[in-house]
Each structure stands twice: as C-alpha cells, then as structure tokens.
Amino acid sequence: MSSTEQGTSSAAPAEPTTAPESAAAPEVPESFYYVHGKDKVVHKVSAGALQHSALIHGMISNLGYTEEQAKANPFPFENIDGDILQMVVDWCNQHKGKPTPPEDTNLPKQKEKLFDLVLAVNYLEIKELLTYCCKQVAMMVKGKSPEEIREIWMIPTDAEDEAAEKEAKKRAGKEAAGETAAAAGDAK
Amino acid sequence: MGQYLVKNRGNSPDLANLPDTVHREIFKYLKPWDLFKLSRVSTELRNLINENTNFTIKFHHICLDENVISMRLESSDRYLINWTFYDASRKPYWTKRFLNKCHYGKEFHIDGYYENVPQSFLFVFQNIVSIFKGEEHFKVGQLLVHPNRLDLLSRLPNDFLKNVNCDKLSIKSTKANQETERKASIDFTKKVLSTVQLFKNFEISFSSFDGNFEYEKQFENLDSSGLDDCFIENRFDDIYLNYFLKNWMFTETKSIISCRIIEKRIFNLEVILDGLDTTRWDGRNWSEIRNFYKSGAEHSFNLTREDKSYAVISISKRIGNGWNEFGILCFYPQKN
Structure with a gap:
C-alpha cells in the first residue's frame, strides 16, 4: 500500500509523546491507530478519539493490536471518501475526552458533503456526530414548503x-x- | 425546474436513499406538520416517512360547514394542527406576508385558500390519513356536518371510516321549534346514520338556537327508527314545557341529560314544583351547578340533572352588572 502518512489536524499532536493532553495525564502514553479512506491517505488517530466510533472501538478491542501492528495495518474504509474521513477524524480529535456540546455548527452546509458525512458516520457508528448531522438535515427541511424542499435537495417531482x-x-x-x-x- | 430532470439517484446520496437508521433519526427532529410537507415532496419520501415514523393522529374536530371546512388534529405527542380550508375568493390581501400559517409552540394554524374547497380538503385529508398512522388512537372527537356537506363525509377515505370511532353526532337546527325544521333534522340524522355507518355507540344532541330554548337529548345505541318518537312529538310550546319539565325532574330515562331555559320562555315554577318534594340547598360545591345566562335577560334559570339521583334548579336575578343567585332547588326522586 502506498500511503502518505500525515497528522490529522492541528489539534492532534505530531508525535504521541508531545501530545498536550497526555502531558496533563499522569504518565500513561497514549496509543495511536491508523485509518485510511478511498484515497488511501492514512490518518493517525489516538485511541481516545477513536472511542467515539463504536465500529472502530470494537475492532480495536477484538484485534488487540500493538501500535506497531496498527501502523503496519491501517483500518481500511474504502467506502468513505478521503475528505469525509478527514472531517470525521478531525471531529473525533476535537471531541476527544470532552462532553459533546448540544449542537455542532461546524458541519458542512452543502447537501452532498452532508449526506456523505451522514453515511460515513452511520457506518462508523459515531452516535453523537450522527445526531448532529441528522439534526442539521432536519433543520434544512423545517419550515420549508414542499417546493422549497424539492429545490434545496434537488428532488424531482413524481x-x-x-x-x-x-x-x-x-x-x-x-x-x-x-x-x-x-x-x-x-x-x- | 429543468435542472431537476436528471434523476438524482445512484452515485450521490440523496434524502430518499439514506439508511433507515438515519431516516428514523432525521424524522425524530421533525414535527408532524414538517413531516406532512416533506411527504408532499415525492412518493418515495412519503413511503419512507410512513415506514420510519410512529406518529399516530387522532382527529379532534372535523367541521364540514356550509361556508368553511376545518379540521383539528392531534398527534400522539400532542402536536396540534388546525387547518381551515377557505374559498380562494375570500383570501385577504395580507395572507401572503404570513404564508397562511401561524405557529405557537405545539400548535400550528394553517389557513389555506383554495379554488375548490371540498376537493382540496379531501386531498389534504387523504394525505394526512396516509402519512400518520391511525390505529387504536384514531378517533374523531367532534364531527360537525352541514346537511349540504354530507356527500363529502361519504367521500372520505374508506380506511379512515373503518378505523374511526365517532363519539358524538351532533345535529343542530336553528329552528328546532318549528315542526318542519325538526322533521328535516330527523331526516338528516337518518341520512347520516345510513350513509356513514360508523356510529356504533353514538350520542345525538338536538339544539334549537332560536334564542329561546336549547334542548338536548342524547341517545345511546338507539335505532334510528326511534328518533321520530323521541323528537317530533316533543312540542316546544310553553304549556307543554311546564309538564315536560315536571316530568323531566323525575323521569328515569337516561336519554335526556340537560335542558336549558332562559327567561324569554314562560314557565311556571308552581306547576313544575307542584307535588314535588323540595330540599333546601345543602351546601354542595358550587361547581356542581352549571349556570346558563343570556345577556339582556333579567332572570336566568338553570336546570341541570347532575345524575339520575337528583336535579338542580338555580335561579338568578340580574343586579347591576352582576347576577345574584337567590334560589337553588334540588329535586330528588324519592324522599330521603
């Protein structure tokens, strides 16, 4: 696999040893895992951030990978676009170990992106993010006439x-x- | 609309082809009114809403009046939609600004203006019935029908009529003190009963709103052939009224539950009370007595049969702007 390893976001540390959150925590080195999407770009994500995804969390606990093994075998999510996976990974990192706020305003506003994100999140079983996304979709429908909904979502009439x-x-x-x-x- | 002629399926996801778990989550945040509008977007979405929501609707009120049709429906989680169908010719100029819809918390008011009011009502009604489930909670609280609209009632969806449990059929006549009008009311009642056979347990109330006398009867499990005897033979003249009231005090029949008389009708308490045992007001709760006033009248009389064990007459006199209740009489069928 030709993979380009990259840090996931500015919030995520380049190396586990320099992670600010692990510096605050008492001496427990954080383990990292690797995922890639359709574009084969590998994203490095901490185990804490991955806890949001019931699917990945289940895979980790079943496989019992060490960090080296995880690095050699990134989790493949071929059905998820690279940029969508990046969005998901960013969200997981931002909300690592934090209580989730009542709403998230950073979700994509374009319907194609939003639907792709919904599908990815549903597949990865990230409950909180799925709730935000679905709420956002519902908000886009609320208060609109059938004609407006048709126009916004580009739905043809029967x-x-x-x-x-x-x-x-x-x-x-x-x-x-x-x-x-x-x-x-x-x-x- | 030309750009939508490309079938939006296949590679890119759209609202209709998301997984059902996602649909259920999205629909959770939509109120019945929004779901109804979404269901109008396409048949596919309507089917999805049907499969992935659990709203049940009970109809509180359907009014098929001569001039206006309205319905009030309540969802399983107590959202209320009040929908009035007006004729397009009555549309005021300002309705555009308000989109014909007001929203107060859990209540929606929709004023729709249509070229063909009955047809539009049936169209909306059928769609609502097809979107929201109406199994055990499906119930019409009140159905007000003008004789001219009876055909509309029979054109409601068959499924709706099958599931409906109609508590009360209310027949009102503004001239119930005229025999021909009473006959017309009876004929209409029979027609309703034969056209819409959904009143397994029903109550009927007849009212005269001529300003003099309001007369209500309620029947349970009554064969419509019995209506003639019960209603037409009851005369509405003053002499008969005294004897009617006297009998009513002690009758054991459950069919008459209330009778309200205002001052314009002449009735003689001496005749009514003659030979009846009376008991002084015994200090029961005031809320047990329902009063009936009419502005302009000097006296108000309220006769209420609280249950079959006793009846109450309260008499009030107007003093200034208020009423002073000066007599309360309770009637018991047997001396205690």
Missing part, C-alpha cells in the same frame, strides 16, 4: 422523475441498438 426515467430508458435502448448495429457492421 412526474419529472417518471419522465426522466422514461427518457433514460429510451436513451439506453437507443444506445444499445446503436452498439449492436455497430458490432454487426464490424463483423461484416
């Missing part, structure tokens, strides 16, 4: 949806017919 589906089928049919005609021409 009629538009049906027409688009028919059109797509028609186009696919035409393309398939064209391909077979071309293949027949080639065979000749």
Whole structure:
C-alpha cells in the first residue's frame, strides 16, 4: 500500500509523546491507530478519539493490536471518501475526552458533503456526530414548503422523475441498438 | 425546474436513499406538520416517512360547514394542527406576508385558500390519513356536518371510516321549534346514520338556537327508527314545557341529560314544583351547578340533572352588572 502518512489536524499532536493532553495525564502514553479512506491517505488517530466510533472501538478491542501492528495495518474504509474521513477524524480529535456540546455548527452546509458525512458516520457508528448531522438535515427541511424542499435537495417531482426515467430508458435502448448495429457492421 | 430532470439517484446520496437508521433519526427532529410537507415532496419520501415514523393522529374536530371546512388534529405527542380550508375568493390581501400559517409552540394554524374547497380538503385529508398512522388512537372527537356537506363525509377515505370511532353526532337546527325544521333534522340524522355507518355507540344532541330554548337529548345505541318518537312529538310550546319539565325532574330515562331555559320562555315554577318534594340547598360545591345566562335577560334559570339521583334548579336575578343567585332547588326522586 502506498500511503502518505500525515497528522490529522492541528489539534492532534505530531508525535504521541508531545501530545498536550497526555502531558496533563499522569504518565500513561497514549496509543495511536491508523485509518485510511478511498484515497488511501492514512490518518493517525489516538485511541481516545477513536472511542467515539463504536465500529472502530470494537475492532480495536477484538484485534488487540500493538501500535506497531496498527501502523503496519491501517483500518481500511474504502467506502468513505478521503475528505469525509478527514472531517470525521478531525471531529473525533476535537471531541476527544470532552462532553459533546448540544449542537455542532461546524458541519458542512452543502447537501452532498452532508449526506456523505451522514453515511460515513452511520457506518462508523459515531452516535453523537450522527445526531448532529441528522439534526442539521432536519433543520434544512423545517419550515420549508414542499417546493422549497424539492429545490434545496434537488428532488424531482413524481412526474419529472417518471419522465426522466422514461427518457433514460429510451436513451439506453437507443444506445444499445446503436452498439449492436455497430458490432454487426464490424463483423461484416 | 429543468435542472431537476436528471434523476438524482445512484452515485450521490440523496434524502430518499439514506439508511433507515438515519431516516428514523432525521424524522425524530421533525414535527408532524414538517413531516406532512416533506411527504408532499415525492412518493418515495412519503413511503419512507410512513415506514420510519410512529406518529399516530387522532382527529379532534372535523367541521364540514356550509361556508368553511376545518379540521383539528392531534398527534400522539400532542402536536396540534388546525387547518381551515377557505374559498380562494375570500383570501385577504395580507395572507401572503404570513404564508397562511401561524405557529405557537405545539400548535400550528394553517389557513389555506383554495379554488375548490371540498376537493382540496379531501386531498389534504387523504394525505394526512396516509402519512400518520391511525390505529387504536384514531378517533374523531367532534364531527360537525352541514346537511349540504354530507356527500363529502361519504367521500372520505374508506380506511379512515373503518378505523374511526365517532363519539358524538351532533345535529343542530336553528329552528328546532318549528315542526318542519325538526322533521328535516330527523331526516338528516337518518341520512347520516345510513350513509356513514360508523356510529356504533353514538350520542345525538338536538339544539334549537332560536334564542329561546336549547334542548338536548342524547341517545345511546338507539335505532334510528326511534328518533321520530323521541323528537317530533316533543312540542316546544310553553304549556307543554311546564309538564315536560315536571316530568323531566323525575323521569328515569337516561336519554335526556340537560335542558336549558332562559327567561324569554314562560314557565311556571308552581306547576313544575307542584307535588314535588323540595330540599333546601345543602351546601354542595358550587361547581356542581352549571349556570346558563343570556345577556339582556333579567332572570336566568338553570336546570341541570347532575345524575339520575337528583336535579338542580338555580335561579338568578340580574343586579347591576352582576347576577345574584337567590334560589337553588334540588329535586330528588324519592324522599330521603
């Protein structure tokens, strides 16, 4: 695996020994784990931050990796985009060992990003972040008329949806017919 | 709208194709009114809402009046939606500014203005019924129907009628003291009972709102054929009234629960009380007596049958701006 190792965020320490939170804690060196997303970029995350994710936490406790083993075998999350995973890792680091606030205002406002984040968080089982994301989605729906919701979320009406589906089928049919005609021409 | 003609499915996630756990979490933060609007966005979303929410709705009030249709519904967690369907011609110029909707805490008021009021009501009603579940809690508290709107009642979704338990069918006539009007009321009642067969246990109240006499009867498990005898034969003239009241004091029938008379009607207490044992007011709680006043009247009489064991008459006289209750009479069927 060709991996580019990088620190996760400015809040996260470059090396475990210099971590400010571990300096405050009495002499317990913090262990680190490694994760990568679709883009194969490896993110270094402390075990404390990873506790937010029930999925990763379960994997760590089942595998019993040492830090060296963890470094050699980063957890692969091929279904999560690199930038989304970065967002998740940042959030976990920021909220490491802290009580989660009632709301988080740093979530992405663009719907594609937000939905990708929701899917990643749901997969990684990060309950608090999922709550924030879902709340944000709900807030974007609240107080809007069906037309406004359709426009914001780019949801076609049933009629538009049906027409688009028919059109797509028609186009696919035409393309398939064209391909077979071309293949027949080639065979000749 | 052209840009939405690309089917938004497949690679990029959209609101409709998120996992159900996520839908349930999102819908948790939406109130019934928002869920209803979201359900209007697409059929797919409506189905999702249906599968992933647990709102049940009971109808408090449906009024199919001659001029306006309104409904008031309450969700399982006590959100209230008051929806009034007005004719578009009545739309005031300022409604645009307020989006025809007010929101007070857990209560939403929607004033909708429609070209075709009955059709719009049925459309909204059917959608509400299809979105929110209405199994055991599905109940209409009050259903007010104008005779002209009876056909609308029969056009409500079949599922709705099957699940409904209607407590009270209220028939009101403003001219109940005229025989032809009373007959019309009876005919309408029969028509309702035969058109909408949902009153397994029902109560009917007839009222005359001509300003003189309000007369209510409640029937339980009554065959509609019995209505003729119970209502038409009751005359509303003053002579009959005295005997009616006298009998009412001691009758054992449960069908008549209250009768209110105001000063305009002439009734003779001597006739009513003749031969009846009376007992002085025994200091019972004042809240047991329901009073009925009418502005402009010098005297107010309230006759209440609290339960079948006794009845109360309270008489008040207007003094200045207030009323002074000067007589309370309790009637018992048997001497204690």
